[in-house]
Amino acid sequence: MSAPDFGSPPTDADAPMQRADAQRNRQRILAAARDLYAAGGLGVPMAAIARAAGLGKATVFRHFSTTSELIEAVFTEKMDAYLSATRVALGESDAWQGFVDYITMVCGMQATDRGFADVMITTFPGAESFEERRREAYEGFLAIIERARGTGALRADFVSQDLILVLFANAGVVSATATAAPDAWRRLLAHLIRGFAAPGVDVKLLPPPPDDEALSRAMARAAPLGTRDDMPAHHR
Known part of the structure; x- marks a missing residue:
């Protein structure tokens, strides 16, 4: 054979x-x-x-x-853009406007990509170059804060940890409203920026809120399985 x-x-x-x-x-x-x-x-x-x-x-x-390796490869360009946003903000002649533009850009990046929304509030210790970009962006944000506070436009009690809270809050809104009310995050951010501004600082008008029907769809989508039929009719 x-x-x-x-x-x-x-x-x-x-x-x-x-x-x-x-x-x-x-x-x-x-x-x-x-x-x-x-x-x-x-x-x-x-x-x-x-x-x-x-x-x-x-x-x-x-x-x-590993999943971390894949995430790093997928989001490296966006992390570069995140780092670039700090440089753009620091180059803005109006320090308060640079602060507002930076916060808006970062929250907008979260809103257009749920994966990146997660990346912004998650650390990946094994992805050294990835975390280095995050560290550089964070240091840039510290400088953005100092510039804006130095003009008196940003509240003196705003600290860097507040950005993390903003990102957590925005990620939650983006996750809940992405399909039903995709611009809802803009309303949240406008309220937050008003709270960060020192008294007397001129801030932009609030964007319109999501309509009731859109919010009802978002609430129904966010409700745990098995509880949706128990929701009031006007919230379904």
Whole structure:
């Protein structure tokens, strides 16, 4: 009986094709993860990302051995933009306007991508370059605060920890209203900025609130399963 033919072993000539295939697979994984994270946050499992990419889970793990590695690869550009936002704000001649623009830009980045909303309030100790960008952005924000407080426009008791609270609050609103009232975060932010302004500082008019129907849909979506039928009719 003749030995089975398992084909020729890979040669150096096959290497460019294999590298091209690997690069295409990597891009498919990143594209799928980017879309799923944006829509559903960082809780999307690797298996779902593999299915969306049309690949096996083992292939995903060959490219990204941990979820943190994948998250870092997906959001590196956005973290660069986050860091860039501090530089833009520091370059603004009006320190108060630079502060307002920075807060607005960061909250807007959260609003357009639920995955990045999660990234903003989560640390990834194993992703060193990722966390370095976060540290630099934080240090830039400290300078933004000092400039704005120095003009007397920002309340003297505003501290850097307040930004974290803003991001937590905004992430919650974005998560609850993303489909029903996607601009609701702007109303929240306008109220917060009014609270951060020192007395006498001119602030922009509040944007309109979400309508009752939109908020009712958001509340129904946020209600725990099994309780939605118990909600008052005007809140369903």
